[in-house]
Amino acid sequence: NPKIGVLAIQGDFDAHATALREAGADAVLVRRSEELAGVDGLVIPGGESTTFLKFLERDGFLGALQAFVAEKPTFGTCAGCILLAKEVLHPAQQSLGVLDATVERNAYGRQIDSAIYTARTALPGGPLEMVYIRAPRITKTGKGVTVLAERDGFPVLVEQGHLMAATFHPELSADRRVHQRFVDLVRQSLR
Numbered sequence: 001n002p003k004i005g006v007l008a009i010q011g012d013f014d015a016h017a018t019a020l021r022e023a024g025a026d027a028v029l030v031r032r033s034e035e036l037a038g039v040d041g042l043v044i045p046g047g048e049s050t051t052f053l054k055f056l057e058r059d060g061f062l063g064a065l066q067a068f069v070a071e072k073p074t075f076g077t078c079a080g081c082i083l084l085a086k087e088v089l090h091p092a093q094q095s096l097g098v099l100d101a102t103v104e105r106n107a108y109g110r111q112i113d114s115a116i117y118t119a120r121t122a123l124p125g126g127p128l129e130m131v132y133i134r135a136p137r138i139t140k141t142g143k144g145v146t147v148l149a150e151r152d153g154f155p156v157l158v159e160q161g162h163l164m165a166a167t168f169h170p171e172l173s174a175d176r177r178v179h180q181r182f183v184d185l186v187r188q189s190l191r
């Protein structure tokens, strides 16, 4: 099985680890930058992207993570998607800058910020349930980015080479197709 790390400094990393195991991967929690060397792929979970950044700025973790996401399969969900994006707005914020996309934080406002939708997806198997929690919005994507699902005309699940990102929380639904897609991506990278 591919060995996939879940960045476990903040947010709902346990649910991701469970989802990855259900999708056929060996999931391990990554808490120190040295642990990145032992994994074939990485999930950056939801949480609060500013809190992630504060933590990562300590002890060289940010540099190690930047090197990792530049070439190894990485899947960012919600705050993780914000961290991967090249441009972050509302407010502007530092990021890892690898996903060719512009992301607006907390784009759905206070009242309707958290919701469950079911929408069409390019993933095989019919409509997909999507759990949104203070979700960001992908407002722009570059040419190399494939959109796998949308909400109100904006991308919510995207792929770019070895990267995947979702503005929702696939780990909170029972459907494992999204994690399965990422596990397959990691498998392909090992061939």
Ligand code: GLN
Pocket: 045, 046, 047, 048, 049, 050, 077, 078, 079, 080, 082, 105, 106, 133, 134, 135, 136
């Ligand atoms: N609002 C959070 C942020 O801006 C993301 C929310 C989430 O990850 N559920 O970082």
